[in-house]
Amino acid sequence: MWPVLRGVTKTFDIILAPFAGMHPIVGLLVVSVVTGVVMLFIFGKTSNQKMIASTKDKLKAHIMEMWIFRNTPSVMFRAMGNVVRYNLQYLKHSLRPIVFLFVPVLFIMVQLGIRYAHEPLIPGDVTVVTVVLADGVRATEADVTLEAPDGVRVVSPALRMDAVGEIEWKIVADRCGTGTLSVITPGGTVDKVVVVGENLGTARFASLRPRAGTWDAFLYPAEQPIRRDSIVHSVTIHYEAKQGLLFGLTFHWLWIFFGVSVIAGFALKGFFGIEV
């Protein structure tokens, strides 16, 4: 799975490369618009366009019927029933394209997530590194240490929590740059990229480095997953969520992505002659 994920990630690196020096919102908007168009295209190719058009026409007709016969309850209630019926029918016709859309959209979201979900640390920031140990490994018995690269300091002793199978440290970012935290275990070292800097645009980094073979390995493809035989299950750096992407307002990137994609799709459906 990792080679596929790495390939997709590299592809997105190339797609977003032109926006590297720009405000992060630019790349997000472009990807969202393109996604909207692609979704529209897939929707058009995978759905029964005739049936969707016919269902929508019937829906409109019954809504109008409700309005016209609003003083005749028996007609109005029948029309309401038909509205519900054709709504369900519309959903049925939408299911197939949604299934086709799901996989590509998921890939896109994962790729955007490792670029837009978090802010890198800035000098002076204090945060926590969490190492989750493999099942059955006791935190107090595992000989695990953390080493930080230049520009980052480990400022607390290890907090070993048997109750949850985790070890945590507090780190402080001193200087801008990208480095590697090393989680040193008797069976080898597990690295985790740590990013410190401001205005890094679409820099790719994830808060979590997961274990191979897990769902998280699909969701966090910024770094190669940890080998399955390691006593380390995952390493997390607690970055802050990205704030103020859109004109300084606090919006989660997913809202922007979906909003712009849907607006773009609806705006261009006439141009492509696709019934949605």
Place this chain on the structure above:
Amino acid sequence: MRSMKMHRLGYRLRRWLLPSVLMPAAALALMAVLAGCTGDAPDDAGLTEEDRAALASLGYIEMDSGVREAVRAGEKKVLVMGIDGMDWVMTTRLMDEGKLPHFRQLAETGGFGPLLSSIPPQSPVAWSNFITGADPGGHGIFDFVHCDRATYMPYLSTSQVIPAPERAKLLGFIPMKNELALPFTDYVFPLVGGGTMNLRRGVAFWQVLEAAGVPCSIFKIPSNFPPVPSETGTTRSMSGMGTPDILGTYGTFSFYTTDPWPGSDGISGGYVYPVRVVNGVVDAKLYGPPNDFKDYEKIEERTGERVSYSGKKVALDFRVFVDPENPVAKVVIGDSEVILTEGDFSEWVEVDFEMVPAAVTVSGVVRFLLKSAHPEFELYVTPVQINAANQVLPITDPPEYGKELVEAVGHFYTQNMPEDTKALEHGVFGNEEFTKQSGIVFDERLKVFDYELSRFYEGLLYFYFGSLDQCSHAMWRCMDPSHPAYNAEEDAAFADYLEGLYVKFDVILGDVLSGLDENTTLILLSDHGFAPWYREFHLNRWLYDEGYLVLKSGMSPEQVEWLIGVDWGRTRAFGLGINGLYINTKGREADGIVEPGAEAQELIDEIAARLETLRDPKTDERMIVRAYKAAEVYHGPYKTTAPDIIMGYGWGYRGSDQTAGGQIPSSLVSDNTKKWSGDHCADYHHVPGVLFTNRAFSHREPSLYDMAPTILGEFGIGKREWMVGRSVFE
């Protein structure tokens, strides 16, 4: 079977439907209904009718010509820095030693001198003098603690919590009990809420400025809780001394320990909770305010058990993970996780106490200190502060001001006097922890000051610093080996701590001076100075020994607390508060026996004269240098509500805490061995504050009540009729 099903249905309703659907809907409906509800709501803490009349009669339109224009043009600015407890003697000494170069510079290029405090020189009294330009007779604050003449019980003098009224009027005209029960639950909603009332009377100088069109920012001035509401929206203020924590107290810390000490369950100013570490985990609760949205009568009826006061408090579960060897732990509370290393305070953590599920939440902020991880687990939690960005009680006016400050500088201590002297007193803090915590308070205050300075373009900015006062109280002993509380082993390392604080203020002043323009008047002042507190005088013991205060038969003096046990039918005088002595006057006190007029006056004269001759059996020094008679030293409409005699204690003396709380200890005077080792509640001549201005002043003996007319004068506004002082520049 059917009843079982109904029971289950009821359970589901309560468990899911109510919190998720009905409660928000009910809350919305209630809001709509409550908009039309009225009750005997408390005073809005703003102007009284008399105050309004006073303001109206002043004729602002007759103000000196050009004032409004000058103000609007931003030509005049006044910056007032209030440094509580800055002592004239110490400041002068440090200036002479060259340790305060910027204060020296300001003294040489502007004005500098001692500033007389109030009678008595207690902060709420003194700052009220400053705020109103009147003496206590004009603003009604005479002590930290006042006496309720109807019950002889003490109460805090600056503000009062008003409970929700018993009855209310639905939609403004349908009388009914002031609560609406939510069906199927234990929750009730009051139709009309309670409130808080600022007990300081009189008109604040910034209200006069506001009426004249001068924009004002007032940060943390004492005796201003809740903050005086702005009539025009041009004043922004944050309340200071008198502001409670979320429990409604003046600061109650929580301390979780595996090693509670004898008596730790009954300390003042904090709660000590015994905990256990199990498999590296501590489970505990952080307590919030009592949940007034619950119908306890109904709960007690159903369960058959009485709900205690602590049982009414809403609690937030939290968990602490403790490393078995390393000095580190993690607190998980609500959505927050904080890693703590021994000796370090956390950043502020928001905590939300859910009063009514999905409907009413009270928001606060706390910091954690892992005092020790091993061998004993000790975790200190600050008093839960009112969240300035989401205020459960009004601490800023307008409320948005609090949000703005939090956005600009982050969360900060909002309670009055946040330096945790109680934790120090009870050994929860050592000197190291106390100075660290005080340093946090100081740094936060400085951040806000920098922010306010950065947006100070016009009008008045008053900014209050309280660290010097609280640290002088708590750390005086460290620089005074002759103090009974001095412990060389613990205190010697902190001998220069207070001096260091003065130096910090010098650095701040340097920054201020470098940015001052020619249109700005700088006034830096303190409300009083400081003195050591070596010996504590037990006033009620003296009154008891001399037969002025008589106990009910069977009562011994040591049993008396809050004056309960006093035989009021035979008592002529009693002490309450730090400096107050009251004559048990007929027609004024509930069970008064002394006839007002000549008899009362004779008794006042007699007691005052005798007190002034008292000498300490140990040192032979006079313990009370002046016993001030309220009728002689106070002016204004509230002087009749004052204590009859105000004690002016000698250097090194102060009224005991037991006296303030209406107790009668076994001795007349005793050594003060508390950490609270410095004080200012002596005779006001012993503890002058400081006055620095950036231009020379001519007043030979300026006093705090001269400052309001001084500030008004800087904006071209004349002294108001209730003010007893005059501008120092005239």
